[in-house]
Amino acid sequence: MSRIWHLRIRKTHRYLGLFIGIQFLLWTVGGLYFSWSNLDSIHGDHLKRPAGAMPMSLSLVSPSIPLQALRQRPGVDSLISIQLIDILGKPTYQLAYSMQHGSHSMTHTQLADAQTGALRQPLSKSEAMTIAQQRFSGPSAIEHVQYLTNTNGHHEYRKKPLPAYAITFRQPAHATIYVAAQLGTVQSVRTDPWRVFDFLWMLHTMDYEGRDDMNNSLLRVFSILGLLTITSGFALYFVSSPSFRSRRKAKQFASAIAVGKRVRNQ
Structure with missing residues (x-):
């Protein structure tokens, strides 16, 4: 050569x-x-208590009762799923349905009291804070709460159900628990190690x-x-x-x- x-x-x-x-x-x-890195720690699983089980003695109404009320809304065209969840000690139906918006359909979620069948409003700020405190395994007090209606591609809660409450605890590692208002459930836990992981990703x-x-x-x-x-x-x-x-x-x-x-x- x-x-x-x-x-x-x-x-x-x-x-x-x-x-x-x-x-x-x-x-x-x-x-x-x-x-x-330990992925369980990165995902904050060690800071999240498992959801509690409900007793078999519960008296529940048929899901058809809240569904009947849901059918009265214009544009509702199909039911996607029904789940039974616990919200602050009360059994609650989580109804996912499809609603027509112009030429396309969008998925929505409605909560309903599983003991009366009455439709209920999305979580309030105080309810979301109580849920976060119940599911958070750390000892720290709440530092601040933010209500999210939209996020961009760099937000740590991107591509997840909105609106949601971002409830940040002082310790450990500035943990933030995200609670979806319309779903009534904890969606994710984000900490400083996760934020470093996300930036490097x-x-x-x-x-x-x-x-x-x-x-x-x-x-x-x-x-x-x-x-x-x-x-x-x-x-x-x-x-x-x-x-x-x-x-x-x-x-x-x-x-x-x-x-x-x-x-x-x-």
Whole structure:
């Protein structure tokens, strides 16, 4: 291989390494954090008490009673699911249904008292705070409460049911419990370790809009560039290897001798 090709490979490898070296470093740092973290702790499962069971002696009305009231709403076209949940010690039906909005349908949820069949309003702030305190296993007091009606792609409660109450406790790790107002249930727990994880995940996926898209164009481009960098590194190793150079020189020497012999024979 000529010296010109040797220099081209070296330059290509150097500039590719300089261009994507920072991203390689971020991938490595993120991978270390992911592999050394306990996912249960990251997800905040250790801070969430399990929901309590309800006694078999409960007297419940048929779900058809709240469904009858739900049918009176214009646009309701289909029932998706019925679940029995506990809200502050009261058995409650969680009715998921589809409602027509113009040319498309949207899923909504309605709560209903499972002992009377009466439809009930979404959770109030005080109810959400009490639920969060009941499900939170930490000893800390509530620091502040926020009512969310919308979130962007970088919010830690993205792509989850809204509206919701974000109830933050002072300790441990500024834990925030998110309670969906219309569903009446705890949706997620977020802590500082999760926030670090989420930030590194964004850098890992290179999705700087929604953080969770593993098929974005930027990641694909850098993956290809990373493959080219590694390939050029292997090529540079072989062309720079002393054994490779000595074999090449031996071949060149043998070729020169063979040419000389042919010239003398002529």
